[in-house]
Amino acid sequence: MIVGIDAGGTLIKVAYTENGSLHFTKYPIAEIERVATWINELENPVICVTGGKSGVLRSLLNKNSKEMVEFEATHRGVQFLLDRMGRAEDVYVVTNVGTGTSIHCIQNNMQERLGGTGVGGGTLVGLSHLLTGVTDYEEIVELASKGSRDRIDLKVKHIYEGKKPPIPGELTASNFGNDLFAVAGELSKEELLSTVVGLVGETVSTVSVLAARQCSSSTIIYIGSSFIHNSLLKEVVESYTILRGATPLFLENGEFSGAVGAMISL
Ligand code: ATP
Ligand code: MG
Missing domain, CATH: 3.30.420.40 (ATPase, nucleotide binding domain)
Structure with a gap:
């Protein structure tokens, strides 16, 4: 199983592929230990974690995991989800209204945080x-x-x-x-x-x-x-x-x- 996790200030978002299909789940950050237990019980998962609480989550894992900078992960994910919607945008602003709000410019396949x-x-x-x-x-x-x-x-x-x-x-x-x-x-x-x-x-x-x-x-x-x-x-x-x-x-x-x-x- 291939698992991507975004552990944010409020919610943990999980995306994983199993038998070729994509799944999404989310949990309140208070349940971070439950998410760690779920991952620790998976057989041979490949894991990448991002988000402000990625360090906390990784410290609870007994398996190898990769870490990725949140803004880069978000940029890649937005491109993937745009493709899935059949959209062809290549220059755009991304506003992520999470616990706080972060605004980015995407152009030439690069992201820059505007504020x-x-x-x-x-x-x-x-x-x-x-x-x-x-x-x-x-x-x-x-x-x-x-x-x-x-x-x-x-x-x-x-x-x-x-x-x-x-x-x-x-x-x-x-x-x-x-x-x-x-x-x-x-x-x-x-x-x-x-x-x-x-x-x-x-x-x-x-x-x-x-x-x-x-x-x-x-x-x-x-x-x-x-x-x-x-x-x-x-x-x-x-x-x-x-x-x-x-x-x-x-x-x-x-x-x-x-x-x-x-x-x-x-
Ligand atoms: P950040 O990126 O700022 O670290 P985050 O990634 O946890 O935070 P999001 O998950 O994108 O942020 O959004 C969190 C917000 O989503 C909450 O502040 C709340 O307004 C809203 N929200 C949606 N569903 C829930 C829920 N079930 N429980 C609590 N908040 C929720
Ligand atoms: Mg977030």
Whole structure:
């Protein structure tokens, strides 16, 4: 069995081939010992590990394993998954919305990290919990999908009252910037959570579009587990990226890019 593992800050992603077919699984980082036990019990596996927790995982393995730099693994994996989707992009930006967010330019078959932001999937979970007490990721995204941001966010058009704004009025002028003091006590979990998703999505897409100016392509490929079951985040990122003049693309199984890149390096 050929196994690629991306042990990130929050989730461990595993890609493996068995009898010629490709499989994906993921585990919370708290279950790193369980993943190690699974690998230790495999017969003759070939293993490559990447991600910030790769050192921790490798220290738990009783088998030989290769290690790969995360950004390189992600780049290789994205190329593989693009091919699988029948896409032919060769110059593009990759924005990986993991626990944090990392942005890369791919051209001439090389990747360069353009930057990132600490606003990412970890912010989504952390801020959501602080505001509503909800801890479960699936519950957070489910409730967020039912909420409205109207009472919490301030749009450009709200500031430019009775006057044509110099930028699209639908842009958010201030996330959580509406006049909240009067309504704070009556805001629902759904409203608060959808606004958190809005904050994360708009930050990630704005930073990506700005970073894309350093890359000769305005196609931005979004990956990372923060998009799992999170169609609201996808919608926010898609519409904001388009509004800012770039072209978004969500990669199928994109959250496994690092794991796939590690696997195909073997
Ligand atoms: P990093 O690359 O920054 O080290 P990571 O690789 O662990 O982190 P991802 O797995 O890409 O990051 O994404 C983690 C995010 O995915 C979480 O912060 C959360 O928003 C979201 N997420 C999706 N599914 C889950 C889940 N089952 N449990 C917790 N978070 C989840
Ligand atoms: Mg990661």
